[in-house]
Amino acid sequence: MDVKAAPNPTIESAQAGASGAARRRTGIIDVDVHPVPRSPDEIRARMPMPWRDRFKGERRSFFLNPVHGSRLDSMPGGGPAGSEPDLLREQLIDTYDVAHAILISRTFCNIHPDPDYGAAIASAFNEWLADTWLTEYNPDGCFKGSITVAQQDPLRAAEEIERWAEHPQMIQVTMDSGARMPFGQRFYHPIYEACERHGLPLAIHPGTEGMGINHQPTPGYPTHYVEWHCAMSFSFQAHLVSLLTEGIFERFPGLRIVLVEGGIAWLAPLMWRLDPYWKALRSEIPWVRKPPSEYLHDHVRLASQPLERPNDDRQFMQLLEMVDAERLLMFSSDYPHWDFDSPTRAFPKLPDALWQAIFRDNALAFYELEV
Numbered sequence: 521m522d523v524k525a526a527p528n529p530t531i532e533s534a535q536a537g538a539s540g541a542a543r544r545r546t547g548i549i550d551v552d553v554h555p556v557p558r559s560p561d562e563i564r565a566r567m568p569m570p571w572r573d574r575f576k577g578e579r580r581s582f583f584l585n586p587v588h589g590s591r592l593d594s595m596p597g598g599g600p601a602g603s604e605p606d607l608l609r610e611q612l613i614d615t616y617d618v619a620h621a622i623l624i625s626r627t628f629c630n631i632h633p634d635p636d637y638g639a640a641i642a643s644a645f646n647e648w649l650a651d652t653w654l655t656e657y658n659p660d661g662c663f664k665g666s667i668t669v670a671q672q673d674p675l676r677a678a679e680e681i682e683r684w685a686e687h688p689q690m691i692q693v694t695m696d697s698g699a700r701m702p703f704g705q706r707f708y709h710p711i712y713e714a715c716e717r718h719g720l721p722l723a724i725h726p727g728t729e730g731m732g733i734n735h736q737p738t739p740g741y742p743t744h745y746v747e748w749h750c751a752m753s754f755s756f757q758a759h760l761v762s763l764l765t766e767g768i769f770e771r772f773p774g775l776r777i778v779l780v781e782g783g784i785a786w787l788a789p790l791m792w793r794l795d796p797y798w799k800a801l802r803s804e805i806p807w808v809r810k811p812p813s814e815y816l817h818d819h820v821r822l823a824s825q826p827l828e829r830p831n832d833d834r835q836f837m838q839l840l841e842m843v844d845a846e847r848l849l850m851f852s853s854d855y856p857h858w859d860f861d862s863p864t865r866a867f868p869k870l871p872d873a874l875w876q877a878i879f880r881d882n883a884l885a886f887y888e889l890e891v
Contacts, residue, residue: 547619549883552852556602566644605657631732638670685718698728704766756782767807785828788842823852
């Protein structure tokens with residue numbers, strides 16, 4: 521990659537737009553945006569009894585950011601950050617000329633030991649998303665949705681996928697990386713079968729590691745939020761190795777997975793480690809018919825935020841090359857959270873082809889979108 525490539529007129533146009541100058545639409549695809557209900561009542565109203573009386577809008581009970589939790593503490597109307605579509609459009613869609621924002625609800629439904637309760641929360645959030653952000657707030661079709669599933673009951677999760685698979689604005693399934701077992705195990709097969717049958721990618725997002733019934737990926741519980749937050753990428757690495765060595769992509773050759781908000785810098789050394797192990801030990805897993813990195817390139821994509829950024833941009837460009845960013849990486853902002861990545865500041869100046877791939881083309885191809 522040429523670090524000193526010519527200026528990118530497309531991203532410069534976006535930068536000019538952010539400062540209020542004349543601009544043209546760039547068509548950025550943001551693959552991780554979090555809409556939030558204005559009140560738990562929006563979700564409760566969509567839940568049957570007895571769950572309706574039980575739901576209090578529960579989130580994580582600990583490992584909460586002690587400094588700041590979101591880009592804004594609250595919306596002008598008093599609701600939580602991410603709950604006002606007009607402000608989201610102003611701050612994200614219009615400022616950065618975003619063509620599509622892929623919405624991922626943060627439901628925390630997979631922390632509950634009662635699988636029926638978890639499934640009821642997921643179902644209510646899906647109804648809320650479809651009724652509001654994907655219809656009432658979506659006259660231009662900018663917002664695309666994710667079908668949330670509670671993976672502690674894969675059969676019920678598959679039913680939820682069936683329920684929403686034909687919705688024109690639901691373009692993927694999502695579940696949390698917090699889990700009781702690695703995602704390559706056959707327990708999860710009903711979810712993968714439903715995703716493959718309907719051509720829906722599966723987005724894996726962090727946030728419930730060590731919460732409720734889920735295991736913590738570190739040996740024991742961290743003391744502080746900063747430790748817990750930094751170490752969340754460990755669960756992504758474990759899940760990815762499990763998916764690759766259990767032969768998920770041989771069993772479900774149409775399955776596509778995107779790893780959201782788990783970082784990217786660990787990917788290359790993990791594959792450098794796994795490919796030689798597969799070569800030496802492939803008789804143990806004969807169903808894995810080719811190097812794991814080949815399945816990765818064919819089936820897996822990564823979202824950019826949080827982006828590990830060395831101080832030296834030359835090293836950062838080398839990192840992008842090592843993880844094959846031109847093919848595997850898709851831009852994400854994580855709006856409205858505290859570690860939001862601005863499209864104009866998260867990356868150094870990129871060569872045109874690489875910028876176009878990361879900010880637009882990879883997501884268009886992966887999600888089969890049109891703009």
